Amino acid sequence: MGEPMPEIKSKHSLVAKYVTKPIWDKLHQAVTTTAGFTLAKAIACATEYDDQHCGIYAGDWDSYKIFAEVFDPIIQEYHGISGDVVHESDMDVSKIKGNIDPSAPVHSTRIRVGRNIDGFGLSPGITRTQRLDVENLMKKAFANLTGDLAGTYYPLTGMEEKVRQQLVDDHFLFVSGDKNLQTSGMERDWPEGRGIFHNKDKTFLTWVNEEDQLRIISMEKGGDVKGVFDRLARGIQAVGESVKKESGKDFMLDPKYGFIHACPTNLGTGMRASVHVDLPGYTKEGLSVLKARCEELKVQPRGTRGESGGQTGITYDISNKHRLGYSEVELVQCMIDGVNSLVKEDLELQKKHGIA
Numbered sequence: 408m409g410e411p412m413p414e415i416k417s418k419h420s421l422v423a424k425y426v427t428k429p430i431w432d433k434l435h436q437a438v439t440t441t442a443g444f445t446l447a448k449a450i451a452c453a454t455e456y457d458d459q460h461c462g463i464y465a466g467d468w469d470s471y472k473i474f475a476e477v478f479d480p481i482i483q484e485y486h487g488i489s490g491d492v493v494h495e496s497d498m499d500v501s502k503i504k505g506n507i508d509p510s511a512p513v514h515s516t517r518i519r520v521g522r523n524i525d526g527f528g529l530s531p532g533i534t535r536t537q538r539l540d541v542e543n544l545m546k547k548a549f550a551n552l553t554g555d556l557a558g559t560y561y562p563l564t565g566m567e568e569k570v571r572q573q574l575v576d577d578h579f580l581f582v583s584g585d586k587n588l589q590t591s592g593m594e595r596d597w598p599e600g601r602g603i604f605h606n607k608d609k610t611f612l613t614w615v616n617e618e619d620q621l622r623i624i625s626m627e628k629g630g631d632v633k634g635v636f637d638r639l640a641r642g643i644q645a646v647g648e649s650v651k652k653e654s655g656k657d658f659m660l661d662p663k664y665g666f667i668h669a670c671p672t673n674l675g676t677g678m679r680a681s682v683h684v685d686l687p688g689y690t691k692e693g694l695s696v697l698k699a700r701c702e703e704l705k706v707q708p709r710g711t712r713g714e715s716g717g718q719t720g721i722t723y724d725i726s727n728k729h730r731l732g733y734s735e736v737e738l739v740q741c742m743i744d745g746v747n748s749l750v751k752e753d754l755e756l757q758k759k760h761g762i763a
């Protein structure tokens with residue numbers, strides 16, 4: 408009865424560990440209500456590629472419930488949490504102690520959260536109609552924003568290539584072509600239904616229908632993490648209230664897993680707070696040393712052209728590593744402290760390598 412279990416090429420992934428034959432037999436014929444998602448679709452990246460760490464995405468909120476026997480242990484292991492966590496949100500900027508050292512070679516600061524609106528599928532499963540409904544709802548919701556949050560929505564469809572490329576080069580806009588996003592179904596019907604909202608100064612932005620229905624972003628030049636966090640907190644609140652006013656709907660929020668996202672690694676706060684910072688000493692020392700030190704500081708290094716864009720020169724994207732099990736305030740604090748430590752250590756490494 409049913410389909411044979413597919414080969415899981417990512418042998419060391421969490422999917423390989425938890426999608427066992429009995430679980431496959433039990434769940435593979437289940438289909439979710441909101442987006443018609445299946446276990447086979449959820450684990451597509453793990454069956455297609457051999458390099459996945461998690462290897463699973465959700466196609467709607469239902470996926471986390473219908474396939475809970477797979478998702479729950481993966482979420483617990485990935486985030487290092489127990490089964491009875493309770494998600495707590497705290498965006499009170501006044502609780503943050505200190506800031507990035509003003510003398511640190513920080514180019515820019517960016518904090519984003521993912522948000523998804525109840526009733527529509529998540530990116531890997533969302534239907535074409537639902538995706539357009541989300542975009543149309545957001546056009547109305549964005550129009551209600553006022554003050555420094557007010558701005559304009561620019562759909563990807565029909566955007567001039569020159570404008571699009573400039574937005575990408577300036578680190579404001581997402582790109583297509585990530586193999587995981589493609590294989591998991593997130594680039595179906597590209598670019599229809601996708602777009603970017605931003606205020607005049609491009610310090611408050613929202614991506615529509617990329618990996619999550621919404622990525623709400625606050626960013627600016629320099630290292631004022633507190634100021635960026637303050638704007639983000641106000642922006643999330645304003646967007647949430649506006650969505651509620653226009654549709655009666657709330658963001659998907661689970662008591663245990665916090666804000667629901669397409670990727671289980673983003674569950675909880677869905678927040679990534681980062682700075683672009685120069686670390687010439689660590690660059691000389693080697694990426695593996697930087698990675699190990701970041702692990703200790705609970706931060707994560709990336710290249711400056713985004714997760715799939717790679718590393719160039721001596722500039723790194725340093726962000727909080729955790730999403731779930733900590734409040735937003737705690738994660739921002741961890742990033743500030745981590746970056747200050749790295750910058751201090753980097754000065755010593757520069758001396759050691761004779762480049763100070």
Ligand code: ADP
Nearest residue numbers: 515516517519578679681682683711712713714
């Ligand atoms: P995420 O998906 O977590 O939002 P990505 O790593 O995919 O982040 O990067 C998305 C975009 O945000 C990229 O263009 C990247 O260069 C930009 N970005 C990330 N952090 C910063 C920062 N601190 N300053 C400027 N741009 C940033």
Ligand code: MG
Nearest residue numbers: 618713714715
């Ligand atoms: Mg991304």
